[in-house]
Amino acid sequence: QQQVKQSPQSLIVQKGGISIINCAYENTAFDYFPWYQQFPGKGPALLIAIRPDVSEKKEGRFTISFNKSAKQFSLHIMDSQPGDSATYFCAASGNAGNMLTFGGGTRLMVKP
Amino acid sequence: GAVVSQHPSRVICKSGTSVKIECRSLDFQATTMFWYRQFPKKSLMLMATSNEGSKATYEQGVEKDKFLINHASLTLSTLTVTSAHPEDSSFYICSAPRQGGYGYTFGSGTRLTVV
Numbered sequence: 001q002q003q004v005k006q007s008p009q010s011l012i013v014q015k016g017g018i019s020i021i022n023c024a025y026e027n028t029a030f031d032y033f034p035w036y037q038q039f040p041g042k043g044p045a046l047l048i049a050i051r052p053d054v055s056e057k058k059e060g061r062f063t064i065s066f067n068k069s070a071k072q073f074s075l076h077i078m079d080s081q082p083g084d085s086a087t088y089f090c091a092a093s094g095n096a097g098n099m100l101t102f103g104g105g106t107r108l109m110v111k112p
Numbered sequence: 113g114a115v116v117s118q119h120p121s122r123v124i125c126k127s128g129t130s131v132k133i134e135c136r137s138l139d140f141q142a143t144t145m146f147w148y149r150q151f152p153k154k155s156l157m158l159m160a161t162s163n164e165g166s167k168a169t170y171e172q173g174v175e176k177d178k179f180l181i182n183h184a185s186l187t188l189s190t191l192t193v194t195s196a197h198p199e200d201s202s203f204y205i206c207s208a209p210r211q212g213g214y215g216y217t218f219g220s221g222t223r224l225t226v227v
Binding site for chain 2 (some may be wrong): 034036040041042043044045046049051074089090093097098100101103104105107
């Protein structure tokens with residue numbers, strides 16, 4: 001069921017640095033690519049999402065870059081803060097309302 | 113808007129007993145609900161998809177008789193873990209697609225511990 005591959009599994013970044021997490025997918029029918037942030041004991045919370053008709057989307061410190069031909073997308077967290085320390089999941093789905101397929105997750109630690 | 117309320121947040125039960133987890137859509141109608149299971153430090157794995165008024169669709173390897181899903185109304189879907197065993201201990205999360213487009217709303221999760 002591993003149709004979305006995420007890397008790295010863990011990441012340590014200094015405060016103020018850039019955190020970069022990458023995902024690759026196989027199913028060309030996917031047309032919705034969200035990123036979720038999850039804190040321990042909590043459900044995932046949507047950070048930012050992108051559709052294939054654009055190559056980049058920015059919301060505050062979070063940016064998604066999307067490469068349709070390579071079937072890859074990435075999350076960039078600018079000016080990373082200790083409060084950003086969490087697990088991040090990329091996901092993908094095809095057609096509105098269909099199930100999400102999640103990547104394996106990245107545990108981010110931002111050191112003060 | 114688009115809130116899914118999941119209860120309980122934590123539950124401890126004895127082996128052999130059953131536990132019911134509820135997910136309610138508070139301000140929208142959820143005709144579909146996805147149920148995920150998450151082991152520690154692992155990703156979310158889809159268990160089943162419930163549709164209001166019809167039988168749930170289970171993913172390969174998920175026991176239908178152990179994980180009973182009911183979606184009797186447009187605002188409530190339930191997952192019952194029957195005859196629970198320690199290996200059923202996990203974090204269970206529900207999610208509903210938002211109406212009219214892309215996007216999903218997640219419940220806050222239920223930590224099940226079977227002792």
